[in-house]
Amino acid sequence: MSKLSYLPQIKSLHFRLFCLAVSGFVSVGISSAYAKVTLVSGGPIYTVSDTEKQARAFAFEGDTIVGVGSATQLREQFVIDREINLQGASVIPGFIDAHGHLLNLGQSLLQVDLVDTKNKKEIVQRLTDFAKDLPKQQWLLGRGWDQNDWPVQELPSAQDLDTAFPERPVWIDRVDGHAGWANSAAMTFAAKELSGKWQVDGGEIVRDSKGQPTGIFIDNAERLIRQAIPAASEAQLRIALERAMQKTASVGITSMHDAGTSKQVWDILNVLNQQQALKVRVYAMADGSREMLDQLCEKGPIIDNSAMLTARSVKLYSDGALGSRGAALLTPYSDSPKQMGLLLTEPKTLTKYAKRAADCGLQVNIHAIGDRGNRVTLDALAAASKADNPGRHRVEHSQLIEASDFQRFKDLRLIASVQPTHATSDMYWAEERVGAERIKGAYAWQTFNKLGIPLALGSDFPVERPDPLLGFYAAITRQDAKSWPADGWYPEQILSREQALYGFTKGAAYAAFQEDLLGSLEVGKKADFVILNQDIMSIPEESIVNTKIVATYINGKAVYQAD
Numbered sequence: 143m144s145k146l147s148y149l150p151q152i153k154s155l156h157f158r159l160f161c162l163a164v165s166g167f168v169s170v171g172i173s174s175a176y177a178k179v180t181l182v183s184g185g186p187i188y189t190v191s192d193t194e195k196q197a198r199a200f201a202f203e204g205d206t207i208v209g210v211g212s213a214t215q216l217r218e219q220f221v222i223d224r225e226i227n228l229q230g231a232s233v234i235p236g237f238i239d240a241h242g243h244l245l246n247l248g249q250s251l252l253q254v255d256l257v258d259t260k261n262k263k264e265i266v267q268r269l270t271d272f273a274k275d276l277p278k279q280q281w282l283l284g285r286g287w288d289q290n291d292w293p294v295q296e297l298p299s300a301q302d303l304d305t306a307f308p309e310r311p312v313w314i315d316r317v318d319g320h321a322g323w324a325n326s327a328a329m330t331f332a333a334k335e336l337s338g339k340w341q342v343d344g345g346e347i348v349r350d351s352k353g354q355p356t357g358i359f360i361d362n363a364e365r366l367i368r369q370a371i372p373a374a375s376e377a378q379l380r381i382a383l384e385r386a387m388q389k390t391a392s393v394g395i396t397s398m399h400d401a402g403t404s405k406q407v408w409d410i411l412n413v414l415n416q417q418q419a420l421k422v423r424v425y426a427m428a429d430g431s432r433e434m435l436d437q438l439c440e441k442g443p444i445i446d447n448s449a450m451l452t453a454r455s456v457k458l459y460s461d462g463a464l465g466s467r468g469a470a471l472l473t474p475y476s477d478s479p480k481q482m483g484l485l486l487t488e489p490k491t492l493t494k495y496a497k498r499a500a501d502c503g504l505q506v507n508i509h510a511i512g513d514r515g516n517r518v519t520l521d522a523l524a525a526a527s528k529a530d531n532p533g534r535h536r537v538e539h540s541q542l543i544e545a546s547d548f549q550r551f552k553d554l555r556l557i558a559s560v561q562p563t564h565a566t567s568d569m570y571w572a573e574e575r576v577g578a579e580r581i582k583g584a585y586a587w588q589t590f591n592k593l594g595i596p597l598a599l600g601s602d603f604p605v606e607r608p609d610p611l612l613g614f615y616a617a618i619t620r621q622d623a624k625s626w627p628a629d630g631w632y633p634e635q636i637l638s639r640e641q642a643l644y645g646f647t648k649g650a651a652y653a654a655f656q657e658d659l660l661g662s663l664e665v666g667k668k669a670d671f672v673i674l675n676q677d678i679m680s681i682p683e684e685s686i687v688n689t690k691i692v693a694t695y696i697n698g699k700a701v702y703q704a705d
Contacts, residue, residue, distance in 0.1 A: 420451065454504055541560075548589060
């Protein structure tokens with residue numbers, strides 16, 4: 143008789159855990175090579191295999207899947223040590239988020255959450271409530287404001303914060319991380335005089351008609367204030383990373399690609415990995431041409447055979463974000479004819495960095511939002527492509543593409559790393575930014591797919607919420623949670639459920655050279671899977687956003703189980 147195992151039981155939209163005694167099975171032909179085999183059965187199982195898309199059961203031993211098929215077949219093949227009876231719940235491979243920011247997610251969970259605020263008054267109230275427990279002189283930090291969600295869609299100013307916080311420095315990031323909002327107290331810490339007509343390369347200090355700073359700093363200009371914020375200690379960074387991993391586990395993410403890992407964060411993650419304390423697999427992209435890239439160029443890519451912690455790529459930036467009009471465009475913004483966005487890195491410098499990383503044997507991943515930002519990125523990757531590099535270079539976001547540039551993605555064998563919820567967050571105002579013609583080349587997932595350009599799907603958390611189910615829903619509907627617009631926003635770009643699931647699993651694994659270990663439920667692969675209380679491949683689309691994570695497994699062990 144085997145030990146008791148705690149199994150998820152589903153009832154309507156609610157679920158609870160129950161325990162079930164499970165017997166071992168013996169029959170002719172049973173494999174003696176495996177001693178502790180777990181059988182998963184009792185509900186629909188989506189394998190994302192190239193051959194059998196669905197299975198009735200699978201078995202794993204330790205951290206590896208050893209059999210896929212029917213429960214009867216697997217009982218005949220193995221001595222079953224324990225069973226996970228799904229009781230009608232469904233299983234998919236563990237979600238892989240191809241673009242997120244693990245430390246930023248953790249820090250956002252420790253700061254003021256301003257996501258979904260509807261006006262400046264609500265923001266000030268949240269800040270005031272949070273500040274009650276802060277030491278008097280400590281900076282007040284937050285993230286998530288978006289002026290596009292306000293009744294009057296205009297950038298705020300320091301004065302909006304000064305009445306509530308006349309002395310305490312306040313710095314709050316816009317939802318996309320490409321703009322910051324400071325009060326007057328925070329601006330006194332700037333390293334240089336902020337008034338006048340001068341600007342930062344790749345950034346903008348927003349000023350009034352008299353040349354005085356308003357309190358908004360876009361892209362590289364953010365550094366003028368950020369440099370004064372006291373640096374977090376190593377202990378604080380570890381707490382933030384641990385908090386982030388608790389969150390990723392709870393939403394079904396088993397692996398994430400960290401878009402900009404510093405040497406300091408890498409060292410902390412390495413310690414956590416050695417202590418077997420990682421609750422998510424991390425595929426690290428070095429944060430630009432800095433210490434982390436220096437280490438990878440000096441010692442070579444770090445390719446972890448267990449796929450828990452890997453570093454073999456670099457994250458570079460071409461331009462800013464569309465919401466703050468920092469995305470670099472080939473022609474002016476439709477709703478602001480004097481603006482064309484910002485290149486955060488000059489084209490020659492971007493090409494130099496890309497070639498250096500490629501020469502070091504690394505994958506090159508470049509942030510590109512606007513059509514000019516994407517063209518500059520394509521030019522840099524074309525110059526960096528070489529026969530002895532592993533390739534699979536990526537364009538992170540691939541958001542607005544000029545029609546003639548789609549084929550270049552194909553010719554250069556690039557991966558489009560896209561975030562479905564960006565489209566459904568931006569759809570209310572994106573066409574106003576770029577006009578009715580250019581918008582046809584924006585968030586163009588099916589255009590990429592039809593050209594055979596690999597898609598890797600993610601969220602860009604904490605810019606968007608880390609929940610992959612929201613991304614899955616956005617990918618297959620291009621609607622918000624209220625099912626607007628009725629047929630989806632530019633519905634010709636909608637992905638099928640199979641395409642979306644692939645992008646969040648095997649497609650993302652391919653983008654990290656890990657498709658032989660992760661991304662599908664197949665023999666020999668890691669036992670990473672998620673149990674859901676509903677079948678997202680068959681239920682009505684509007685029900686997907688209400689689906690719950692029952693349990694998240696990495697290497698055959700539960701890193702999250704619902705209460």
